[in-house]
Amino acid sequence: MTAPALRARAISKRFGPVNAxxxxxxxxxxxxxxxxxxxxxxxxxxxxxxxxxxxxxDEGSIEVGGEAxxxxxxxxxxxxxxxxxxxxxxxxxxxxxxxxxxLGRESARSGLFSRIERTDLSRRANALxxxxxxxxxxxxxxAEMSAVEREIVAILQALAGDHIRxxxxxxxxxxxxxxxxxxxxxxxxxxxHGGISVLYITHRLEEVMEIADRLSVFRGGRMVASMPVAxxxxxxxxxxxxxxxEALEHVxxxxxxxxxxxxxxxxxRGLTAAGAFSNIGxxxxxxxxxGIFGLVGxxxxxxxxxxxxxxxxxxxxxxxxxxxxxxxxxxEALKAGIFLVPGDRRVEGLALTETSIxxxxxxxLKRASGAAGILKRAGNRTASGEFxxxxxxxxxxxxxxxxxxxxxxxxxxVVAKGLFAEAxxxxxxxxxxxxxxxxxxxxxxxxxxxxxxxxxxxxxxxxDEAHGIADRTFALYKGRQIASSDGLQxxxxxxxxxxxxxxxxx
Amino acid sequence: xxxxxxLPAGSGRFLAFLLxxxxxxxxxxxxxxxxxxxxxxxAVTRHMAANGLAALGLTFVVIVRKFDLSFAGTACFAxxxxxxxxALGQPLWIAIPAGIVVGAAIGAFNGVVIxxxxxxDIVTTIATGSIAAGLAFVxxxxxxxxxxxxSSGILDLNDARxxxxxxxxxxxxxxxxxxxxxxxxxxxxxxxxATGENPVAAYYSGVPTRLYxxxxxxxxxxxxxxxxxxxxxxxxxxxxxxGANLLMPxxxxxxxxxxxxxxxxxxxxxAGTFLITMLLDGFSLLGIPFYYSDGVVSAIxxxxxxxxxxxxxxxxSDIGSFLQPASVKKxxxx
Numbered sequence: 001m002t003a004p005a006l007r008a009r010a011i012s013k014r015f016g017p018v019n020a021x022x023x024x025x026x027x028x029x030x031x032x033x034x035x036x037x038x039x040x041x042x043x044x045x046x047x048x049x050x051x052x053x054x055x056x057x058d059e060g061s062i063e064v065g066g067e068a069x070x071x072x073x074x075x076x077x078x079x080x081x082x083x084x085x086x087x088x089x090x091x092x093x094x095x096x097x098x099x100x101x102x103l104g105r106e107s108a109r110s111g112l113f114s115r116i117e118r119t120d121l122s123r124r125a126n127a128l129x130x131x132x133x134x135x136x137x138x139x140x141x142x143a144e145m146s147a148v149e150r151e152i153v154a155i156l157q158a159l160a161g162d163h164i165r166x167x168x169x170x171x172x173x174x175x176x177x178x179x180x181x182x183x184x185x186x187x188x189x190x191x192x193h194g195g196i197s198v199l200y201i202t203h204r205l206e207e208v209m210e211i212a213d214r215l216s217v218f219r220g221g222r223m224v225a226s227m228p229v230a231x232x233x234x235x236x237x238x239x240x241x242x243x244x245x246e247a248l249e250h251v252x253x254x255x256x257x258x259x260x261x262x263x264x265x266x267x268x269r270g271l272t273a274a275g276a277f278s279n280i281g282x283x284x285x286x287x288x289x290x291g292i293f294g295l296v297g298x299x300x301x302x303x304x305x306x307x308x309x310x311x312x313x314x315x316x317x318x319x320x321x322x323x324x325x326x327x328x329x330x331x332e333a334l335k336a337g338i339f340l341v342p343g344d345r346r347v348e349g350l351a352l353t354e355t356s357i358x359x360x361x362x363x364x365l366k367r368a369s370g371a372a373g374i375l376k377r378a379g380n381r382t383a384s385g386e387f388x389x390x391x392x393x394x395x396x397x398x399x400x401x402x403x404x405x406x407x408x409x410x411x412x413x414v415v416a417k418g419l420f421a422e423a424x425x426x427x428x429x430x431x432x433x434x435x436x437x438x439x440x441x442x443x444x445x446x447x448x449x450x451x452x453x454x455x456x457x458x459x460x461x462x463x464d465e466a467h468g469i470a471d472r473t474f475a476l477y478k479g480r481q482i483a484s485s486d487g488l489q490x491x492x493x494x495x496x497x498x499x500x501x502x503x504x505x506x
Numbered sequence: 507x508x509x510x511x512x513l514p515a516g517s518g519r520f521l522a523f524l525l526x527x528x529x530x531x532x533x534x535x536x537x538x539x540x541x542x543x544x545x546x547x548x549a550v551t552r553h554m555a556a557n558g559l560a561a562l563g564l565t566f567v568v569i570v571r572k573f574d575l576s577f578a579g580t581a582c583f584a585x586x587x588x589x590x591x592x593a594l595g596q597p598l599w600i601a602i603p604a605g606i607v608v609g610a611a612i613g614a615f616n617g618v619v620i621x622x623x624x625x626x627d628i629v630t631t632i633a634t635g636s637i638a639a640g641l642a643f644v645x646x647x648x649x650x651x652x653x654x655x656x657s658s659g660i661l662d663l664n665d666a667r668x669x670x671x672x673x674x675x676x677x678x679x680x681x682x683x684x685x686x687x688x689x690x691x692x693x694x695x696x697x698x699x700a701t702g703e704n705p706v707a708a709y710y711s712g713v714p715t716r717l718y719x720x721x722x723x724x725x726x727x728x729x730x731x732x733x734x735x736x737x738x739x740x741x742x743x744x745x746x747x748x749g750a751n752l753l754m755p756x757x758x759x760x761x762x763x764x765x766x767x768x769x770x771x772x773x774x775x776x777a778g779t780f781l782i783t784m785l786l787d788g789f790s791l792l793g794i795p796f797y798y799s800d801g802v803v804s805a806i807x808x809x810x811x812x813x814x815x816x817x818x819x820x821x822x823s824d825i826g827s828f829l830q831p832a833s834v835k836k837x838x839x840x
Contacts, residue, residue: 310710331712340710348710351703353769362700363711365693373692417711 003066005030005197006051006082006166011060013046020046024060024223026216028166033188033198035208035229037243038218044201047218048168051199052084053077065165081165085172089154097138097145098125101157128156132190134183148180152187159196167191168199173207185211203295205239205499217242241495252468253448261471262286264321265455266425268307271316276302277479280316284425284455289447291470292459293498299479300459301343304429307457308340309333321424334363337424341414341431343459345407349414352403356393356413357384359402363421387416392442408439415446425455432465444469463498467491477501523766523777530781534788541791548672552664554783555674556736558776560752561759562685563613563729565775566722568760569689570702572627574723576616576635577730577756581749583638584608584731589651589744592658601658605731612638613727617720642746651744663739674736681732686772698722730756754800758782758807765809782806 006028013021021043028034038044049055051062053071062069064080071077074084091100098121125138136149145153151172158167169188173181188198188211200212208215209229216226217239225242232239266284271277277299284290294300305311307318309327318325320336327333330340342348350359361368361380369375381398388396391412393405402413411431418426428447432440447456447469460466466473467489474483475497482497483489489497496504534541560577567574584605591601616634619625645651655661666673689695700708701715708715734749741748756779763778764770782803789799 308710329712330710331714334712342710347704348706350707351700353703354699358696358699362696362708362713365696365713368696369693373694375691375693375696377691 002030003063004028005032005065006199007063008047008051009061009063011047011050011062012058013050013055014058019221021050021057021221024218026223026226028197028199029214030165030197031192031195032213033192033200033211035212035215036199036201036218037203037205037208037215037239042218042243043221044218045170046221048084048170048199048201051077051166052082052168078161078164081161081163082168083158083161083164083166084168085151085154085158085170087170087172089150089157091142091150091153091157093143094141096141097136097149097153097156098122100142100153101125101128101138101160103157125156128160131194132187134187146180148176148183151176151184155187159191164196166197166199168201170201171203172200173202173204181207208239209233215239219243238492241492253445256288256448256451256471260287260452266321266457267317267319269317269319271303271306271318272314273299273302273306273311274314275479276306276311277476277481280476280481282474282481282483284457286453286455287451288471289451289456289458289469291466291473292457292476293461293463293466293473293494294459294476295461295498297478298461298476298498300461300476301429303476304340304343304427304457304459307333307425307427308338310340334421334423339363339418339421339423339426341411341418341426341428343429343433345410345414349417350402350410353401355400356388356398356402356405356416357381359413360384360387360416360420363417367420367422383420384416387419388412390419391416391446406439407433408435408443411435411443412439415443419450423454425457426450428456428458430460430462431458432460432462463491463495467494519767523781526766527781527784530784530788534784534791538788538791541788546787546791550783550787551675552672552736552740553787554779555672555678556733556752557755557759557783558678558779559681559733559736560730560756561775561779562682562772563726564756564760565685565770565772566689566698566725568702568764568770569698570719570722572620572719572722574613574616574631574726575628575753576612576631576633576638577726578749578751578753579635579637579639579642580609580612580727581730581734581752582746583612583642585734585738585744585748586642586645586651586746588735588738589655590645592655592660592744593651593653595654598659601660602735605735606728609727609729609731610724611727613724614720616727617723620723621716621719639746642748648746650746652742655742655744660739661742663736674739677732681729682772682776689772754804754807755779755782755786758803761807 004027006026008024008026011021011024011026012019024043024047026047036044036048046055050057053074053076056072062071064082069076069080071080071082077084092103095103099118102121102125122139129136129138134152136145136152138153140149142150142153155167155169158164172184176184188200191198192213202208209232212229214226214228215232217224219242231237263286264283265286268283269281271280280303282290292300292303302311306313309329309332312328313326320338323336325333325336327336327338333340346352351362357380361375361384365373368380384398385396387393388398393409393412393416402410405413426447431443431447435443447458450456458466458469473489473494474481475494476482477498478501480501482501482503484493484503493504496502531541540546560581564574564577587608588601588605591604592598612634616631620627620630663673668676689698697708697713698718700711700713701718705715730749730752733752737748738744759779759782760770760775761778762781763774763776766777766781767774785803785806786799789802790796
C-alpha cells in the first residue's frame with residue numbers, strides 16, 4: 001500500500017485559552033480533490049495554516065508521502081511539496097502574468113547579479129500553462145486580468161516549484177462568476193489527473209458536489225466527518241447539519257403571543273440594490289421580530305445598510321409607519337426612525353477611545369443637548385447609567401474608553417446607543433458575533449423587549465440565531481429572497497433556503 | 507478633577523505637566539535670573555498669543571485626524587491683504603475682516619476638496635499654502651508694506667492692556683475658553699471628536715462627517731489670520747515673510763500638548779503652546795541663536811509625535827514584550 005499524499009495525526013492548536021484545533025486526524029490521498037468544509041471559526045483556516053507552515057502545531061504529526069515533516073515557515077512547506085493559494089492571492093498588479101509566476105525565482109541559479117531573461121520567463125510560463133486546458137494571455141499585467149485569470153496565475157505560481165504534490169486552494173471561487181468557475185474546475189481536474197492532490201476550501205456546498213472526490217467537515221475545532229462525496233449523495237446526508245451542529249434553543253426568549261402583534265411598522269416592497277439583492281419584500285409589525293438568515297455574500301449586510309440609507313437603492317419602496325421614506329444617508333434614516341446595530345461594531349459602531357456616555361449619546365446628539373447644542377452632561381450620565389443597568393453592562397463604568405470592554409459588552413453599548421436614539425425600527429446585523437453566551441441571552445431578551453414598542457429585524461449568518469429569536473423568517477441567497485408565503489419555516493427549511501437557495505417542504 | 511479638565515487619563519498628567527513647567531522655569535531662572543521678570547513674562551504671554559492662536563485652529567484639524575500645512579502661507583497672504591488695505595487707507599474694520607475672509611476662504615477650499623472630493627490632505631495643503639504664499643507677493647511685488655500703519659490704529663492691538671495683561675493674551679485666553687466650551691461641552695464638539703475617532707461609526711450615527719472635516723479646515727484658516735494679525739500689530743509692517751514662523755510652534759504646541767495630556771484637546775494645545783513658548787523665550791533670553799532653539803523645540807515636537815502615535819507606542823511596547831515570559835506572547839498572537 002502506498003502512503004497517502006498527506007497524513008495528519010492528532011493535530012492540536014491552542015491560541016491562548018482557545019482550542020482552535022483539537023485532535024484532528026486527516027488523510028489526503030494522491031490525486032484526489034478533497035473539500036474542507038466548516039462555518040467561520042470552525043478551525044479549517046487554522047488547519048491549512050498549519051499544513052502550509054504559517055502556524056506551528058502544538059501537538060500531532062504531519063507526513064508527506066510517508067515522510068514526517070515539521071514546517072517552521074511557508075518556504076519549508078513548499079520545499080516539502082505543499083503549496084497554498086490564498087483566498088486573495090498576493091500578486092504584483094503591475095507585473096505581467098509570467099513575471100508573477102516566477103517572482104523571486106527568475107533564474108534557476110539566482111544570484112544577486114543574475115539577469116532576468118524575460119523571453120525565457122515567458123517561454124517557461126507558457127510551457128507550464130500548456131499542461132492545462134486553459135488559455136490565458138500571460139503577457140498581460142495582473143491589473144488587466146479578470147478574477148479567474150488571476151486565480152490561474154496564482155495557481156501556476158504555486159505550481160512553478162515543479163515538485164508540488166499538495167495544492168491548497170483557500171476559497172478560490174469566492175470572486176468568480178459561474179462561467180469562470182468552470183475554467184477553474186477544468187484546471188483542477190487536470191491537476192487531479194496529473195497526480196496532484198488538491199485541498200479545496202469552500203463555503204459553497206454545490207461546488208463540493210461538482211468537483212470534490214472526498215470531503216471533511218470541521219466544527220468547533222474538531223473534524224466531525226470525513227467521507228467520499230458519493231456517500232453524501234447515496235445516504236442523503238445533510239452537510240449543513242454537519243457544519244452547524246445542533247441548535248441552542250434555551251438562550252432564546254419566548255416567541256410573541258399572537259395577540260401581542262400590533263400595527264404595521266415597516267413595509268418593504270420590491271427593494272433592489274445593484275449587485276447586492278433584488279426584489280426583497282416584507283412586512284414588519286409591532287410586537288414581532290423578523291429574522292433574516294443569510295450567509296456571507298447573500299446580500300444580508302447590504303439589505304440592512306440599504307434600509308439604513310448607507311448604500312443606495314435602485315428600486316422598490318420602504319413605508320415606515322405609513323410614510324414612504326427613502327433615506328439617502330444614515331442621518332436621514334435616523335431622523336426617519338431607523339437604527340442599525342451594524343455587523344462590525346468596532347469599525348461601524350463605536351468610537352473606541354471615547355467613553356460609554358459619548359458612544360451611547362452619539363446617534364441622538366439632539367436629545368443629548370439642550371439650547372445652543374450644550375450637552376446635558378448630568379442627564380446623559382443618568383440616561384446612560386439606566387441603559388447600562390438594564391443591559392447589565394460589565395463593568396458598569398461609564399467613563400472608561402469602550403475599547404476596554406469585552407465584545408459582548410461593547411455590543412451592549414451599541415444597543416444602548418440605539419435605545420438612546422429612540423428609533424421605531426431596530427435592525428440588528430450579526431448581533432452576537434464575538435459575544436459570549438451570557439451576554440447573548442441578555443441581548444436576545446432585550447430584542448424581545450424592544451419588539452414590544454418597535455419593529456425589530458435580525459439579520460444573521462447563524463441560522464439558529466435567525467430562527468431562534470424571530471417570529472417570522474426568510475432567507476437570503478445570493479441576493480434573492482427565499483421565503484414561503486406564510487413566513488413560518490422550520491429551522492431546517494430556513495437552513496436549506498439560505499445554504500442551497502431552495503425552499504423545501506418537510 | 508478628571509472631568510473638570512477633560513483629562514481622560516486622569517489628573518496625574520496635568521500635575522506632571524505643571525511639574526514640567528516648574529522645572530523648566532527653574533532651570534531657565536538659574537541660568538538667567540531675568541527669566542521670571544515681569545518684562546519677560548509679559549513677552550512670553552505676547553508670543554504665546556500668536557503661537558497659541560495658530561495652534562488652536564490646527565487642533566480642530568488634528569482632532570478630525572487630518573493635517574494642514576497651508577496655514578503659514580495662508581497667514582502670509584492674509585497679512586499682506588490686511589497690509590495692502592491699510593496702505594490704501596481703508597479702516598481696520600474693513601482690512602481685518604478682509605484678512606479673515608481670505609483665511610476662511612482658503613480653509614474652506616482645503617476643507618471642501620479634502621473632505622468632499624477626498625484629496626490627500628498633506629499634498630493639498632502644501633499646494634494651497636504655496637499658492638497663498640505666492641499670492642502674498644502680488645500686492646506690492648514682495649515689498650514690505652508699512653504705509654498708514656502708524657495712523658491706522660493696528661499698533662494699539664499690540665500695546666493695549668486689559669486688567670494689566672496685554673490685549674492679545676486676553677484675546678487668546680478668551681478664544682480658548684470659547685473653543686474649549688464648544689469642543690468639550692457641546693454636541694458640535696462631540697461630532698468633531700467622533701469624526702476623527704471613527705468616521706464610519708460617526709457617519710452611521712448620523713454625524714455629517716464631511717461637513718465637520720471641512721469646518722475644521724475653516725477654523726484653522728481663520729485662527730492663523732488672528733495669529734498673524736498680532737504679528738502685524740507687533741512689527742508695524744506687513745512682510746511677505748509674515749506667518750512663516752507659525753507652522754513649527756503650532757504643530758509643536760498641538761502634538762506636545764497631546765503627548766502631555768494624553769489626547770488632542772483645546773486644553774492640551776494650550777498647555778503645549780505654553781511650554782513651547784516658554785522654551786523658545788528662555789533660549790532667546792539666554793542668547794542662544796534661533797537656529798539652535800528651533801532645533802531643540804523641533805526635537806521636542808518629534809518626541810511628542812512619537813508618544814502620540816499609537817502604532818509607534820505599540821511597537822515600543824512590543825520591544826518591551828520580548829522581556830516578558832513566553833506564555834504572554836503566545837496569547838498575544840491569537
